[in-house]
Amino acid sequence: MKTIAILGANGRIARIAETMLLEQSDVKLNLFMHTDNELPESILNNGRVTVFTGDAKNPDDVSEAIAGADEVYANLGPNKGSSEDIVPMAKAVVESMDKAGIKRLVWISSLGIYGEVPGEFGAWNARELGDYLDNYRKAADRIEESDLDYTIIRPAWLTDKDEVDYETTAKGELFRGTEASRKSVAAEVVKILMNPEEESRASIGMDKPGTDGDKPQWILSASTEHLSE
Template sequence: MRVVIAGGHGQIALRLERLLAARGDEAVGIIRNPAHAADLEAAGAQGVVLDLENAEVDAVAEVLKGADAAIFSAGAGPGSGTARKDTVDRGAAALFAEAAERAGVRRHIQVGSMGADNPDNPNVSDEFRHYLRAKRAAEDDLKARDLDWTILRPGQLTDDPGTGLVLLADKTGRGPVPRDDVAAVLVALLDTPASARRTLELISGETAIGEAISAL
């Protein structure tokens, strides 16, 4: 399986690339900084330098051509300002999805954010509301496309070692989840047609990932 990952140098993406490489898949990570290519190579992935904030859709579609699946795992990150929340978390996500359509890559997984169903939450900071609005807009854009999409909304991300035990459902409530387990769930979702056209939340739980995926 050839999988193209937007945000290829992200903390989840690097874990994901290692897992894909370990099972013999071809992982291709889109990166903005050429200096990050060595980290992707070390993870067993190929790096493609392309700035999704400024790229033309045809250039992105060329990278996606021949892929079996596309995963959007990019983000502007904390402290990036409201403008980049829009250009990355919304704009780049929409560009990547449009490019997937043009390239004929139907399987599309987008890493969203818990709370995107309430983007105007008054109990969060102004900057986080901008982030949630951007994520919600990216979700709405993806849902309108003719793709076999899945949106995965993880809870509070941690760097704790993965346990392989999760709660994966339409609604989970808030909670933490290791990035290791998010990456493992993304791999499992690639092989699960039943997850298409669903928005799923993910936190740590008591169910093995394989069982949680089968329950879908």
């Protein structure tokens, strides 16, 4: 039986991944969240799920949640706070995993942290995300400086489309596409967790093929609708 600790278990990508992982009969989940439990009953009532609450910036809280885990999946982000919070979260995860002797980490980050998004879309993305990119880069640097077997995933702008359709790019390659579904990101997370030898010590970009443009299509459509009102 494999035990996977999921930090930020209330996240929308995380909840999809949790459902996918629980379809595997040999997987147990340690689910860590801040305070409010928003998980559906189908997850909460599963006998292979244990729920933990705490502060992801606190190594002691993180250590409690990952104790006994084989792998860690971090779907963390600011909880009604500043994007600066992601940096101490990364430090707490590395410290706690080192202390516990756990090596495998899947870490969700953001497109654009390396300045890898080209053209007008890259400029728009940088304007929209601002300091968020700087802080997520600092967090990624902390992960990459560690001796963990990490995979950093940098998704494009996210949609709720019910589809698994994506391509990946490596660190050092220009990012492609403007959007990706949360379900696609969850599918990649699950694939890596179930095959931990894949994409080890790698940072990968994720997008839906054929979505190149100056902005994600759903943002362009919303703008058009707004202008036509």
